[in-house]
Amino acid sequence: MLSRLLLFVTVLCSILFAQEELKYTDISPDGKSVVSRVNGEFKPLVITTTTAPFGTTPFWTAGLERQIGGLAFGDYDMDGDLDLAAGCYFSQSFPPIPEYNNMIFRNDNGVLTVNPVWFSDDSRSTTDIKWADINNDGKPDLFSGNGDGGYAPSTIYLNTGTGVPTTPSFTFTGQAWTVGTAFNDINGDGLLDLAVGNQGNTSDPYKPIFYYINQGTGFTSTPTYTSSDMMITNSVAFTDLNNSDLTRVQETFTIPETGKGAVHLSKTPIYKIHSVTVSGVPVQNYCSDPVGAFVSIGGLLPQGASVIVDYSYVKKGDVGASKWVNFASGVYLNFEGGIAGNPFWNVGNTISQKGSAWADYDLDGYMDFAIGGNGNPDVLYKNTAGTLGTSPVWTSTHTPTPGVQELIFNDVNNDGYPDLSTVSFSPPRVELFINNGGSLPTTPTWTYIGASSLNSITYGDVDGNGMLDLAVGTARTPIVVFLNQLEPVPCGIDIIFCGSYRS
Numbered sequence: 294m295l296s297r298l299l300l301f302v303t304v305l306c307s308i309l310f311a312q313e314e315l316k317y318t319d320i321s322p323d324g325k326s327v328v329s330r331v332n333g334e335f336k337p338l339v340i341t342t343t344t345a346p347f348g349t350t351p352f353w354t355a356g357l358e359r360q361i362g363g364l365a366f367g368d369y370d371m372d373g374d375l376d377l378a379a380g381c382y383f384s385q386s387f388p389p390i391p392e393y394n395n396m397i398f399r400n401d402n403g404v405l406t407v408n409p410v411w412f413s414d415d416s417r418s419t420t421d422i423k424w425a426d427i428n429n430d431g432k433p434d435l436f437s438g439n440g441d442g443g444y445a446p447s448t449i450y451l452n453t454g455t456g457v458p459t460t461p462s463f464t465f466t467g468q469a470w471t472v473g474t475a476f477n478d479i480n481g482d483g484l485l486d487l488a489v490g491n492q493g494n495t496s497d498p499y500k501p502i503f504y505y506i507n508q509g510t511g512f513t514s515t516p517t518y519t520s521s522d523m524m525i526t527n528s529v530a531f532t533d534l535n536n537s538d539l540t541r542v543q544e545t546f547t548i549p550e551t552g553k554g555a556v557h558l559s560k561t562p563i564y565k566i567h568s569v570t571v572s573g574v575p576v577q578n579y580c581s582d583p584v585g586a587f588v589s590i591g592g593l594l595p596q597g598a599s600v601i602v603d604y605s606y607v608k609k610g611d612v613g614a615s616k617w618v619n620f621a622s623g624v625y626l627n628f629e630g631g632i633a634g635n636p637f638w639n640v641g642n643t644i645s646q647k648g649s650a651w652a653d654y655d656l657d658g659y660m661d662f663a664i665g666g667n668g669n670p671d672v673l674y675k676n677t678a679g680t681l682g683t684s685p686v687w688t689s690t691h692t693p694t695p696g697v698q699e700l701i702f703n704d705v706n707n708d709g710y711p712d713l714s715t716v717s718f719s720p721p722r723v724e725l726f727i728n729n730g731g732s733l734p735t736t737p738t739w740t741y742i743g744a745s746s747l748n749s750i751t752y753g754d755v756d757g758n759g760m761l762d763l764a765v766g767t768a769r770t771p772i773v774v775f776l777n778q779l780e781p782v783p784c785g786i787d788i789i790f791c792g793s794y795r796s
Contacts, residue, residue, distance in 0.1 A: 319746035319768040320384035321718045322362040322420040323472050323492060323527070324442070325617070326696055328719045328746050338742040344727055345739035346706050347763060351773035353755070355398065356407040360390050361766025366585060366753025367424030367433040369411070370456050373553025374400040375589060375753040377764055379409075379772060380419030380437055390769065395419055395437055397457075398772075403756040405774065413437070414459045417445040424585060425476040425485050426559045427451070428511065433557045433587075436487070437461075440471035442494040447471055449512075466514040469493060469500040473528035475584070476561050477610040480506060480630035481538065485561065487512065488612055488632070490526030499523040502614060502625070504632055520625065521634030525617035527667075528699070530584075531562055531610030532651035532660040534624065535679030538609040539564050548598040553757065554579075554590030560606040561586040562651070564660075567603040578759040582703060582752055583652070591759025615649040615664050622646045622664050624681065638681050644669050648700030652711035655731035661686075665697030665715050673713075673733065690735040693720050703752045705761050706779060716750040716765065723750055723765055745769035 315332045339349040363380035370376065377400070381393040393416045396409035421438035428434065432452035439445040446467035450457035469491035479486040484507035491500035501519035505512045533539050546556040554571075563583040569576050571594060578591040588602050612625040612632055621643050623636030640646070648665030655661070659676040666672070672685035689695075695717035702711040710728035717724070721744075724737035749766035756762065760777035 316387070317745075317769065318387040319718075320386050321698065321746070321768070322360075322382045322384075322418075322748060323470070324384065326718045326746075336742075337744050340740040340742070342738055345725060346760070346777045346779045347725070347739055347775040348778050352762075352776040353405050353774040354407075355771035355773075358390060358769055358771055359396070360384060360386065360393065360768050361749050361772060362418075362420040363422035363438070364749045364751040364764050364766045364772070365422050365424050366582070366751055366764070367435075367587065368555050368557055369397055369424075369433065369435065369452065370399065371432060371452070371454055371549065373549045373555055374403070374757055375555045375587060375755065376400045377405055377753065377772075377774075378422050378424065378435055379766060380422035381416075382418045382420055383416070383441065386768065392416075393418060395422065400755060405755060411456065412459065413450070413461075415448065415461060417448065420471055421474045423474060423476060424557070424587075425561060426557065427476075427485055427507070429484055429559065431559065436474065436476075438471040438474040438489065439467070440469065440491070442470065443467070444469055444494070447474075447489070463511055464514070465505075465512070468515065469503065472526060475529045475531050475612075477531035478560065478608050479504065479610065479627065479632060481609045482507075484509060488529045488531070489516075490529040490614055492525040492617070499525060502526055502529060502612070518631075520632070522636075524620040526614050527617060527647040528615045528649045530613045530649050530651055531607055532613065532662075533564065533607045533609070534611045534626070534660070534676065534681070536659065538607070538627075539605050540608045541567070541603070541605045543601055543603045546600040546602070548594045548596055548600060551596045552593050554592070554594040554600070555754065555757070556588050556600055556602065558586040558588065558602060558604065558606075560608075562607050562610070564605040564607055567605065569603075570601045572598045580704070580707060580754050580759055580761045582761075584701070585751070585753070587753070589754035589757065589759060591754070591757060613649050613651060613662050615646045617647070617667075618645040619643050622649065624662070640664070640672075640674075641683065648697045648715060650700050650702045650713075652702035652713075654702075654711055654713075654728060654733065656710065663700055663702065663713055665700035666694065667696050668694055670694065671697065671700065671713075671715060687733050688735065689726070691724070691737055695720070695722070695724065698748050699750055701750065701752070703761055705752065705763075705777065707760065714750055714752075714763075716747050718746045718748060718768070721745060721747045721767075723747060723763070741765065741775070743767055743770065
């Protein structure tokens with residue numbers, strides 16, 4: 294009897310010890326970053342300054358754990374507020390997370406549902422996800438950029454006006470491991486085309502960038518053409534390098550429900566929003582996303598109000614691409630509606646870089662190019678009247694050196710200057726660099742350290758006050774959202790409020 298008791302105690306202690314020392318292994322969506330840690334090694338932590346608009350605690354946390362490869366805000370049910378789509382991926386992480394259907398969290402009166410209201414029927418290891426008006430009918434469609442070692446095909450879910458179907462409306466042919474994607478009207482025919490940055494698998498590691506030209510009735514399942522070079526591309530982003538094909542348009546929308554003022558523009562990326570009016574009254578209390586192409590107006594907008602957005606967008610865009618070690622990040626020019634096969638400009642080195650974005654950081658009228666560091670600093674190259682410099686004008690100096698997954702520009706404090714944000718897989722952190730009148734700090738203004746490896750970030754106006762909020766996706770723990778702490782200032786007009794920091 295005593296020997297059995299001793300055996301029971303030994304087994305129980307072993308179990309408790311194993312639980313205390315449980316080791317996690319997280320793998321990034323592209324499979325190139327692997328981190329092992331003991332449970333409890335990281336604790337969620339926010340390092341902030343008084344100039345950062347986000348607080349120290351998430352406002353919202355999702356109700357389930359998934360490996361998040363991409364996040365995007367968009368009004369999927371067309372009710373006038375921004376819902377959150379999450380692309381989920383599969384890996385050989387431990388303990389495993391076997392479910393990887395894509396998800397949508399609906400926005401109900403300024404709060405996201407804790408559990409998804411929509412799951413895709415298919416599971417294809419999603420590495421990037423985007424909302425875009427693909428079929429040009431005025432409704433945002435959901436694109437799922439998929440990929441793994443078996444080249445899982447990407448998919449499109451076309452918006453019906455009340456949502457998107459759970460089964461794909463269109464499936465591409467899997468020919469590569471998709472890593473980064475971007476939409477733009479490449480050939481200038483008024484329809485959004487698609488660029489896909491790729492990598493291969495262990496037997497065939499290098500792939501070109503794919504370009505899919507919208508045929509009016511949709512895409513062909515195979516690329517229309519590809520870049521001439523073979524490499525590992527981590528992200529792609531469009532701009533008009535010399536402002537030769539910027540196009541100005543106006544779009545009109547009707548507010549579907551009182552107090553809900555989010556609208557989705559038909560073109561992307563956005564170069565500049567010139568004005569927003571509600572029932573003929575100019576407003577300043579709005580936020581937007583240049584890639585997600587939404588505008589969200591704060592205040593008590595009445596049902597049926599007419600919204601007009603006057604904006605310029607990039608047509609026949611040039612492509613910036615960040616690349617993995619042994620390949621130089623660079624820019625591919627657009628010649629009369631077709632992307633060149635080889636880069637016109639590159640960074641002049643082959644260090645590992647990941648995440649890239651364009652923004653006019655100093656408001657001189659030309660888009661500058663930022664690239665995330667993967668084991669090295671983030672950098673920014675200035676565009677001078679259509680020519681990119683050969684050396685960075687800004688380099689991050691913070692430690693530890695980040696393993697950036699994504700890099701994006703958004704004006705988080707509505708002062709007119711785009712701010713730079715990165716998310717790092719390891720060390721697990723989101724870093725926000727607040728732009729101070731055309732000058733970026735070398736160390737982050739606000740840092741969120743996650744309890745798990747981090748993969749994805751996106752901005753959207755969750756609570757409908759005209760200020761951008763931040764969503765963060767991880768390799769294991771639930772998605773979190775931080776609300777923007779800046780408050781708009783009333784301006785005396787019944788249906789609107791003026792943004793407190795917009796110039």
